[in-house]
Amino acid sequence: MHRRKFLHRASLGTAAALLAPLLGVGRARAAEAAPLWAELLEYARWSPSPHNVQPWKLQVVSATEARLYYDPARLLPHTDPTSRFTVAGLGMFIECLRLAALTRGLALSAQQAAEPRLSYSATGLQLFATLHLAPTTTPAALDRELIRQRKTSRLHYDNREIPLAVQHRLSAIAATYGHTLTFTNEPAMVSFILDLNRETLFTDLDDPAVRTELASWVRTSDQQAATQKDGLWSHCMGFPGRLMHNFFFHSERFRSAWKRRILGKVYTHSMHGTTTVAWLQGPFGTRPDWVQAGALLQQLWLEMTRHNLYLHPFGSVITNPAAYTKFSQRIGQAPATEPAWLLVRLGYSQEPPRSYRLTVNDILLHA
Numbered sequence: 001m002h003r004r005k006f007l008h009r010a011s012l013g014t015a016a017a018l019l020a021p022l023l024g025v026g027r028a029r030a031a032e033a034a035p036l037w038a039e040l041l042e043y044a045r046w047s048p049s050p051h052n053v054q055p056w057k058l059q060v061v062s063a064t065e066a067r068l069y070y071d072p073a074r075l076l077p078h079t080d081p082t083s084r085f086t087v088a089g090l091g092m093f094i095e096c097l098r099l100a101a102l103t104r105g106l107a108l109s110a111q112q113a114a115e116p117r118l119s120y121s122a123t124g125l126q127l128f129a130t131l132h133l134a135p136t137t138t139p140a141a142l143d144r145e146l147i148r149q150r151k152t153s154r155l156h157y158d159n160r161e162i163p164l165a166v167q168h169r170l171s172a173i174a175a176t177y178g179h180t181l182t183f184t185n186e187p188a189m190v191s192f193i194l195d196l197n198r199e200t201l202f203t204d205l206d207d208p209a210v211r212t213e214l215a216s217w218v219r220t221s222d223q224q225a226a227t228q229k230d231g232l233w234s235h236c237m238g239f240p241g242r243l244m245h246n247f248f249f250h251s252e253r254f255r256s257a258w259k260r261r262i263l264g265k266v267y268t269h270s271m272h273g274t275t276t277v278a279w280l281q282g283p284f285g286t287r288p289d290w291v292q293a294g295a296l297l298q299q300l301w302l303e304m305t306r307h308n309l310y311l312h313p314f315g316s317v318i319t320n321p322a323a324y325t326k327f328s329q330r331i332g333q334a335p336a337t338e339p340a341w342l343l344v345r346l347g348y349s350q351e352p353p354r355s356y357r358l359t360v361n362d363i364l365l366h367a
């Protein structure tokens with residue numbers, strides 16, 4: 001059934017090419033090669049993505065080749081209208097596959113499809129990149145188990161400062177990608193960012209289009225989260241499931257000022273112990289930039305994980321134009337070629353809950 005659906009989705013131009021590996025010798029070759037790719041996916045499926053949408057699907061062609069597709073039904077037209085953050089997520093996913101392959105003595109290269117942004121109108125799976133594996137003697141610089149350990153922490157942080165040596169190491173990684181990573185622990189600046197993020201989040205959620213899109217990705221019961229294996233589980237967001245459900249599906253109940261104030265206080269309280277915020281600036285104008293930025297973000301996040309350091313992205317401040325202007329003015333205008341594209345709080349916390357993921361079987365396109 002999967003195969004029929006997939007072939008139906010493939011455009012006419014690519015159907016002949018897609019058929020070959022799915023039939024006869026090609027099919028046998030793909031089946032034999034699947035365990036290796038499945039092993040790499042067992043790591044990459046833990047890659048983060050905006051709202052945990054996990055837009056990826058993988059079709060194994062041979063032991064050395066696979067096609068990475070994205071599912072247009074898993075995109076965010078209102079909260080990521082240019083697709084830049086979803087593409088960065090796909091870049092993070094490729095980076096995880098690459099790191100997982102290195103441990104097996106394999107170098108992974110990706111040949112990107114040419115479209116400048118993801119298609120929101122397409123109805124079937126769309127090719128994102130063709131992946132190739134080749135033997136290499138380059139050792140893995142990072143332990144691939146970090147991919148499975150990494151998590152977003154929306155918990156309280158514990159006020160601890162981030163050692164300068166760790167900050168320098170992270171900034172040096174950013175510099176190798178041509179980006180600048182700036183940290184601040186100046187209390188006035190940290191408060192400014194936390195307040196701006198809270199205000200922006202609630203302003204964004206007043207927009208019916210944004211709220212409706214987000215509502216389709218919130219998972220407000222344990223059973224729903226475990227069954228769907230994607231999206232934003234209330235447990236990971238630090239909100240009681242019932243409250244989150246009512247907020248998204250009965251927003252009229254939250255219009256009064258006093259309820260808003262209480263919600264704002266709950267959210268502010270969840271940021272307790274945050275002493276450091278950081279932002280990344282660098283090329284973020286084109287699809288290849290977004291893929292590279294994703295690879296960088298994955299490297300940084302894994303290096304932080306190695307130091308037991310957690311982060312929590314503040315995406316709304318970047319995507320909401322009014323908030324972005326306030327933020328840019330505060331940090332000092334950067335050249336247009338080096339916009340700030342990621343803002344996070346970071347620090348040390350208890351171990352956060354693990355968000356669900358689709359299984360390898362869900363991601364693999366079966367012949």
Ligand SMILES: Cc1cc2nc3c(=O)[nH]c(=O)nc-3n(C[C@H](O)[C@H](O)[C@H](O)COP(=O)(O)O)c2cc1C
Binds near residue numbers: 088312315316
């Ligand atoms: C590009 C990008 C932007 C993100 N923006 C936000 C954000 O604005 N707020 C937030 O709480 N989490 C954000 N996240 C974190 C994801 O929601 C998270 O990675 C996903 O739910 C999976 O959870 P995990 O990181 O704990 O595995 C972002 C992740 C990525 C990759």
